[in-house]
Amino acid sequence: MISTNQRFYGEVVEGLSATPKYLQSKYFYDKNGDDLFQRIMRCPEYYLTRCEEEIFSLQSHDIAGSVKSYLKDFEVIGLGAGDGSKSAYLLKEFLNQKLADTYYPVDISANIIQLLEENIPKDIVGLKVKGFHGEYIEMLRNIRQFSNKRKIIFFLGSNVGNYRPDQAIRFCCEMHECMNAGDLLLIGFDLKKNPQVILDAYSDKQGLTKDFNLNLLTRINRELGGNFKLGNFDHYAMYDPVSGACKSFLVSLKNQQVKMGSDFSADFSPNEIIQMEISQKYSIEAIDVLAERSGFKVLGKFYDSKKWFTDCLWQKV
Numbered sequence: 646m647i648s649t650n651q652r653f654y655g656e657v658v659e660g661l662s663a664t665p666k667y668l669q670s671k672y673f674y675d676k677n678g679d680d681l682f683q684r685i686m687r688c689p690e691y692y693l694t695r696c697e698e699e700i701f702s703l704q705s706h707d708i709a710g711s712v713k714s715y716l717k718d719f720e721v722i723g724l725g726a727g728d729g730s731k732s733a734y735l736l737k738e739f740l741n742q743k744l745a746d747t748y749y750p751v752d753i754s755a756n757i758i759q760l761l762e763e764n765i766p767k768d769i770v771g772l773k774v775k776g777f778h779g780e781y782i783e784m785l786r787n788i789r790q791f792s793n794k795r796k797i798i799f800f801l802g803s804n805v806g807n808y809r810p811d812q813a814i815r816f817c818c819e820m821h822e823c824m825n826a827g828d829l830l831l832i833g834f835d836l837k838k839n840p841q842v843i844l845d846a847y848s849d850k851q852g853l854t855k856d857f858n859l860n861l862l863t864r865i866n867r868e869l870g871g872n873f874k875l876g877n878f879d880h881y882a883m884y885d886p887v888s889g890a891c892k893s894f895l896v897s898l899k900n901q902q903v904k905m906g907s908d909f910s911a912d913f914s915p916n917e918i919i920q921m922e923i924s925q926k927y928s929i930e931a932i933d934v935l936a937e938r939s940g941f942k943v944l945g946k947f948y949d950s951k952k953w954f955t956d957c958l959w960q961k962v
C-alpha cells in the first residue's frame with residue numbers, strides 16, 4: 646500500500662508535469678490550511694458559510710422532520726466535515742429527537758479529525774463521535790465495513806463544487822455505490838448569482854484566499870522538500886457565469902525553476918499558471934440532472950432567505 650506522503654508526492658509531480666500545470670485542492674488542508682479556511686469562512690466576502698449556516702440554524706427542525714419520514718434509526722456521516730459548526734445544528738436536532746446518536750466525520754485533514762473527536766462530544770453531550778481520516782470514497786467504504794446501520798451522509802459547504810460537472814456525476818455515482826437503498830444524502834450547492842458577488846468571495850480584500858492557495862506551496866516545501874519562493878507567485882481568480890465555474894490560479898511572476906527533492910524539477914515561464922481549485926456554481930436544473938444521472942431521488946430542497954445556496958435531500962433508490 647502506498648503511504649499518504651508517496652501519494653501526495655506522486656500527485657504533485659503529475660500536476661506540475663501537466664500542461665497546463667495543476668495542483669489538487671484536497672491538499673490545501675494541513676493545520677495552517679484548516680486555520681486559513683476557517684478565517685475565509687468568517688470573512689465578509691465569503692457568503693457561502695453564512696447562507697448555509699442560516700439554513701441550518703433556522704431549518705434544522707424542518708430538515709429533521711423530512712429525514713424522519715424516510716429514516717428513523719440511523720447514523721450520520723460528515724463527508725469533508727471541516728470544523729463541523731453547521732452540522733452541529735442538525736446533529737443536536739437528531740439527538741434530541743432520538744433519531745441518531747452516532748456521527749462519523751470523514752476528512753483528509755488529520756488535524757480536523759482530531760479537533761472534531763475532541764470538541765463535538767463536549768458540545769453535543771451524548772453524541773458518539775468516531776472520526777475517519779482519509780479520502781471520501783475510501784472512508785465511505787471503511788465505514789460500510791465498520792457498521793451496517795442505516796445512514797445519512799452530509800456533504801455540505803458546496804464541497805461537491807470542487808469537482809467539474811462531469812467529475813461530480815462520477816463522484817455522486819461512487820457515493821451512491823457506497824450507500825444502501827433508502828439511505829439519504831444531504832448535499833450543499835452554491836447557486837448561480839450575481840457574478841461579482843461570486844468573484845469577490847474568491848478574491849477577498851484581506852488576501853486570505855491568496856494565502857490559502859500559497860499555503861499549498863509552503864506545504865510542498867515542508868513535506869516534499871520543495872523550494873517554491875512564495876513571493877514569485879500571485880493569486881488570480883475568475884468566474885464564468887455561463888458555465889458556473891469559478892477558478893483559482895497561481896501565476897508565476899518570472900522565469901523560474903522549482904525543485905522538489907533531488908529527483909524532480911518544474912520550469913515556469915513568466916505568467917504561466919498553476920490551476921489550483923474549481924468551485925462550481927449550479928442552477929436548480931443542473932442539480933436535478935446531477936441527482937437523476939447518479940441514481941438519486943430528490944426528496945427536498947432547503948434554501949437561505951436570499952436563495953444563494955441550497956441543501957438538497959436525496960435518497961438512494
Ligand SMILES: C[S@@+](CC[C@H](N)C(=O)[O-])C[C@H]1O[C@@H](n2cnc3c(N)ncnc32)[C@H](O)[C@@H]1O
Pocket residue numbers: 670671674682724725726727728729731751752753754757779780781800801802803804
Ligand atoms: C471547503 S471545506 C468545507 C468543510 C465543511 N463541509 C463545511 O461546509 O464547512 C472542505 C473540507 O473537505 C475536506 N476534504 C477536501 N477534499 C477531501 C477529500 N478528497 N477527502 C476527504 N476530505 C476532503 C477538507 O479537508 C476540508 O475540511
